Amino acid sequence: MERSTRVQSATITGTEVREEGGKKFTVYKVELRSEIGPWVVWRRYRQFHELDAKIKERNPSFPGRLPQKKMGGNMKPEFVEERKNFLQQYLKDLVADPNAAGSPEFRAFIDANRSCSGKLSDALGSGSGASSSTKQKLQRKIAVLGFMGVGKSAVTIQFTEGHFAEPYSPTIENTFQKVIRHKGIEYQTDILDTAGQDEYQIFHTRYAMGIHGYILMYSIVSRRSFDMVSTIRDKLLNAVGTENIPHVLVGNKSDLVHEREVATEEGQRLADEWGVPFIESSAKFNTNIEEIFRKLILQCEAGQEGSDGEKKCLIM
Numbered sequence: 075m076e077r078s079t080r081v082q083s084a085t086i087t088g089t090e091v092r093e094e095g096g097k098k099f100t101v102y103k104v105e106l107r108s109e110i111g112p113w114v115v116w117r118r119y120r121q122f123h124e125l126d127a128k129i130k131e132r133n134p135s136f137p138g139r140l141p142q143k144k145m146g147g148n149m150k151p152e153f154v155e156e157r158k159n160f161l162q163q164y165l166k167d168l169v170a171d172p173n174a175a176g177s178p179e180f181r182a183f184i185d186a187n188r189s190c191s192g193k194l195s196d197a198l199g200s201g202s203g204a205s206s207s208t209k210q211k212l213q214r215k216i217a218v219l220g221f222m223g224v225g226k227s228a229v230t231i232q233f234t235e236g237h238f239a240e241p242y243s244p245t246i247e248n249t250f251q252k253v254i255r256h257k258g259i260e261y262q263t264d265i266l267d268t269a270g271q272d273e274y275q276i277f278h279t280r281y282a283m284g285i286h287g288y289i290l291m292y293s294i295v296s297r298r299s300f301d302m303v304s305t306i307r308d309k310l311l312n313a314v315g316t317e318n319i320p321h322v323l324v325g326n327k328s329d330l331v332h333e334r335e336v337a338t339e340e341g342q343r344l345a346d347e348w349g350v351p352f353i354e355s356s357a358k359f360n361t362n363i364e365e366i367f368r369k370l371i372l373q374c375e376a377g378q379e380g381s382d383g384e385k386k387c388l389i390m
């Protein structure tokens with residue numbers, strides 16, 4: 075299955091005035107559509123400008139033209155409306171150009187995980203193709219997926235904050251950060267702790283964009299969560315459009331040995347079928363927690379260094 079998620083349209087459907095550090099600015103609401111569904115990002119003019127500079131660097135003959143920068147009066151409604159129309163035309167030209175629309179810069183621009191203040195260069199940190207022998211901090215975005223209550227938050231919190239979050243509170247969505255060092259390279263990991271998924275939920279497109287690797291988790295004390303992890307993986311592969319995405323299978327709550335419903339061999343067999351690493355972990359006792367993230371980063375890097383057809387650490 076080798077399909078790329080192509081953006082079919084990008085439409086500016088509104089504007090909003092926001093404030094940061096006492097400064098007001100306009101943000102443009104961009105509605106995007108692809109075969110995996112619609113999603114929205116908010117972007118300010120400066121981010122369009124940054125995108126355009128990168129696109130032109132890559133392809134100086136790209137025909138899209140941005141409206142000129144303006145020093146004052148750029149909050150006036152008539153000016154914002156005019157700029158919006160210009161930006162709309164720019165996006166239309168961009169989507170119509172397969173090279174520009176398929177570029178990592180545009181992928182980062184439409185990444186729903188980025189805010190309207192984030193710099194494009196930060197989002198592209200990992201996609202620069204830098205050699206793994208040089209010392210630098212690379213950004214890796216990881217999403218943790220799995221059925222409700224399997225311990226996605228507990229594992230993430232144990233890894234990033236070093237304690238066990240005992241009381242159960244269903245997650246809506248959270249992002250955590252931690253630096254991992256591996257072979258002299260520092261990886262700035264952003265971990266997206268997602269809401270528990272089941273077979274009826276539509277897979278959020280934002281879980282398919284801008285993520286380098288996935289932790290697919292079940293609980294060894296829940297047969298249902300083990301059955302569900304394959305369904306979630308199918309939805310993920312379908313949304314991302316390729317099987318070549320770094321992921322690991324995790325059976326959490328390994329400390330609850332007397333309540334076990336899924337044998338270690340079953341987890342291992344499934345991971346072998348998928349061709350990915352398998353780890354049993356306990357967030358409660360901090361067993362194998364770092365191992366999960368290390369294995370995922372390793373898998374990511376192995377793909378990047380490997381030959382064609384290998385799992386690649388890419389921004390989808």
Ligand SMILES: Nc1nc2c(ncn2[C@@H]2O[C@H](COP(=O)(O)OP(=O)(O)OP(=O)(O)O)[C@@H](O)[C@H]2O)c(=O)[nH]1
Binds near residue numbers: 225329
């Ligand atoms: N014994 C044990 N309990 C765990 C472990 N990991 C998580 N738990 C408990 O399981 C419950 C659910 O954990 P969460 O981390 O909130 O699960 P989640 O997957 O984030 O849940 P949702 O946000 O609903 O999807 C909590 O009461 C945790 O304390 C573990 O390794 N061992």
